[in-house]
Amino acid sequence: MRYKILIVDDSYINRELLKEMLKDEYDILEAENGKKALKMIEHKEQIDGILLDLIMPEINGFGVIEELSKKGIMKKVPVMIISSEISAENENICFKYGVFDFIGRPFKTSIVRKRVQNMINIYVYKNHLEQQVQEQTAVLRKAYEKLEKQKERVEKLNKDILDMLGTIVEFRNLESGEHIMRVKGYTKILAEKFKELYPEYNLTDEMIDNIVEASALHDLGKISIPDKILLKPGRLTKEEFEYMKLHTVKGCELIQAVNLEQSEELKQICYDIIRYHHERYDGKGYPDGLKGDEIPVSAQLVSLADVYDALINERCYKDAFSNEKAFNMIMNGECGTFSPKLLETFKQVRDKFERFAIEERK
DSSP states (O other): OOOEEEOOOHHHHHHHHHHHHHHTTTEEESSSSHHHHHHHHOSSOOOOEOOOOOOOSSSOOOHHHHHHHTTTGGGTEEEEEEEOOOOOHHHHHEEEEHEEEOOSSSOEEEHHHHHHHHHHHHHHHHHHHHHHHHHHHHHHHHHHHHHHHHHHHHHHHHHHHHHHHHHHHHOOOOOOOHHHHHHHHHHHHHHHHHHHHHHHGOHHHHHHHHHHHHGGTTTTGGGGSSSHHHHHHHOOHHOOOOOOOTTTHHHHHHTTTTTTTTTTHHHHHHHHHHHHHHOOOOOSSSEEEEOOOOHHHHHHHHHHHHHHHHSSOOOBBBBBOOHHHHHHHTTTTBBBBOOOOHHHHHHHHHHHHHHHHHHHHO
């Protein structure tokens, strides 16, 4: 491949001299002033290097390199100054615009050829590397977009699995699937405010989304509870209640058997919520008697959301309480002890809880 060199000089003799030195290795283009050179550069498909005089009519060499620099052409096409007007000041100006090198007059054939060869080789290699980077970037971008689409499909599949399991629990429990949606709503409200008030817990938006989705499975273990206990309309005996409490452990066994693709974090959050949503801050909960922040924050959030929804809705064993009564019962510890930070959060989102409850009843 023969590269094209544009010689820009108002002196016919200088152009001929340079042309004679370079014609064996390069195709030569000529311009007698800066204005013509800029038009040629704009319309020519390929120019691989420019030899540019500084002192010319119409537009001088400084004007040419300023224009080429503005358009970003000098990043792709190298410019070498050919002039007898080479001074420290001129060199500083030219280098500022990105000129590759200088050749002073009188021209020496060996020097001209070698410097032009170096200029072309360096820029060809540089442009080749940039092209490779662009091609690799395009490949990586496509791969990233593909992975993002796969991630979205996996996340949707995981979400559908959780919703399906949660719905099974609700049907098994003879309750409508609306309970799941309400617990999700309360959990989201609570978690977003908790994140704002207590950044030390390092909750992220992604974690909150996972907690909200996983909240649907808090009672997954009830699938394994016999009907005579699960659906009993009155108060459970001590033995029945002890068996009912096993739903936390049995739910963990079930979730560990579920294949949630590429989401160990989501699976861990599901496990924590299922096992620990009946733990209480004072250590009097079950199944493990965890105390304080030994209880995962995900389980604490879902626990309060679940208790609130259970209080304000009718169940087979109780009537519905008013929103105000439910709020006071939770704040006063009548439903077990919750974290002071969680109660403060609950207090601040009380209005949002009540508005959400009204909307869900419509």
